Amino acid sequence: MRMLVTAWAWPSHLYAMVPLAWAMRAAGHDVLVACQPSLMAVAERTGLPCARVGSDVDSVDMVRGYALPTRRFGTPEAAASANGGAPRALRMFQANAEAMVDDLVRLAREWRPGVIVHDPTAWAASIAAAVAGVPAVRHLYGADLVHRARRFLPELLAPMAERHGLDDLEPLGAATVDPFPAGVQVEVDYRPTPIRYVPYNGPGQAPRLGPSNRPRVCVTWGTTMARVDSRRFLAGEVVRALASPEVEVVAAVTAAQRTLLGPVPEGVRVVEGAPLHALLPSCDLLVAHGGAGTSLTGLAAGLPQLLVPQLPDHQAHANRLVRAGAADLLPPDEADPAELRERALRLLHDERARQAAARLRQEIADRPAPAAVVPWLERVAAG
Template identity: 55%
Template sequence: MRVLFTTWAWPSHLYAMVPLAWAFRAAGHDVLVASQPALGEETARTGLPAASVGTDVDAVGMVRGYVLPAANDPADGGGQAPRTGKGPRAMQMFYAHADSMTDDLARLARDWRADAVVFEPTALAGPIAAAAAGVPAVRLLYGTDLMGRARALLPQVLAPLAERNGVGAFDPFGLLTVDPCPDDFQVPVDHARLAMRYVPFNGPGGPPRPPLGPPGTARRRVVVTWGHTMAKLAPERFLAPLVANALAGPETEVVLAVSAGQRPLLGELAPDVRVVEDTPLHLLTDHADLVVAHGGAGTVLTSLRAGVPLLLVPQLPDHLGHSGRVLATGAGEVLTRDEATPERLRAEARKLISGDAHRAAADKLREQMLGLPSPAELVAEIESRVVACAA
């Protein structure tokens, strides 16, 4: 079988697809990952074959436009882009990516003779291209199903792109949805889900040198990470240095996970902060007592798979969605940006580390995750459904 995976050019969305894509390759299927040109180098670093489709879209600029406060807020030093067109600004961004990619992706699906298109939930070019090529589409979630409520609206939103590619009626959610979230963590949905064990891929890289090892009985280890997005949007929204300095102390070792590009933003750090650069998060969580982060899907699911509770300070809509599920399941606590003072951060961290309830909730989600079929175990099931649909 020939399986075409697609996402727009956002690394964390690509990373969520890598374990299933490699599972298909390991099972002997042909795999190709298609995205905008900006993601080509990052895709190559995963070891998966890549193809460029469409043109690059200024995703950071669009996110900045609908997230940052209005120009009269001097704290953020920037203006908010005006709302244009209909619908939420986030949906306008997803449409812009789909508009960029759909024609080339449909052509690629036909020319490469794809048997199925696997798309992440915001890569809306995926189901249209699959329909244009006459093959099934499979939706692969990277976290909670935050697009679920938009299902009825999507055919109307995407109609111009569908018509441009000769597509009539189509299901924007495809043949089925593959879901890496355990039942307790997922939001209620009314469509078919195929549960899959979450296997973390947080980018290429190896463990830090020297290795971390256990922190010792007298110290607690807190891992701080702020993903990749917030530093790109505005340096003042990259709260990792503030958080690390607030939590470090004689009884607490802070491991601050950053990218090479974020290193210049750190400033002066407390002596008990250890900086690790370009290290995949799942290599840091084994001996962690707490993860403090922004609320991105990959960070949240990676931490929960290790059974580690979370303290989250979300600033983007999807971060709010995932943080809400952490709070609802009891696996962590959530602060607003204004609430995240050094004093409040220390108080919440102490509560999370010293108490048993949050750790127990995180452990429960971990056990649910580990009880789900692995990506490798799902390949045959997905293949059989694709073949049955094509028959």
């Protein structure tokens, strides 16, 4: 069988699907990753065959326009001028779908996959699958926030669907694969297929930190905020606030973020380019921005989390973890050094938060591994 995997050009959305894609490849199936030009280098590093489709969209600028308003950073100009209609993030997904759909339809017709697996915000996949007459399977990367906004989808997808002769498109596809623990997932009106979250954070050298006689706190800020607005990359401020004899602080950054991190106090360890899942099992607390991939990787390691969200989806994910008792949320306007230090130390000694994080880790571990989901995907393609 052939499986076409597609995501618009945002690395973390593709990362979530890589373990299942490799499970399909290991089971003997052909797998092809289709993405926009700016994601090709990332896709190639997964080791899977890739195909370039469509053109790039300035998604970074669109994300910049819907960052959460704060006293500290102000209200983004685009967000201030928005007036009703679909949420701004959905307009970004629509723009990327428009940029991808015609090429993706051609690729699906030429390559003839048995199933298309896609990031839930890569809407071009639903249209390509319908035109090719094959099932589209959404692979979630976190909470199903698109399902909550599904009333907007028919209008947003209508021009593309009509262009390709479709008058009855199911935007949520034939099935959904869900790695997010039920304890933090939003309520939906369908039955997803659970899959174990196997972290894939890209290639890199595993850090060798060794044991510590103090609680170890990992500070990381993902890859989004540094691209959107360097002022919102708060990892350096957090590191300097937390550094003390009471804890060992490890800053996990990309090589490009090292300059943004700024000066770090003596004793802080800076790890560049390491896969996050190789670092977190040796830690006791995660302090981060609330991105779905980072938070899920933290949950897979069983860590309580202190989250400082600055985008709507980051806040939505942070809220789910807080409700489950595994995290604390600190708005950026309140994230001064004293408050950061107090909240982090409180979480480190919060037995209920540790137990909640451990329960979520166990729920992730109890889900079927990607290899066990392959037979189900074969049945979806056949049915």
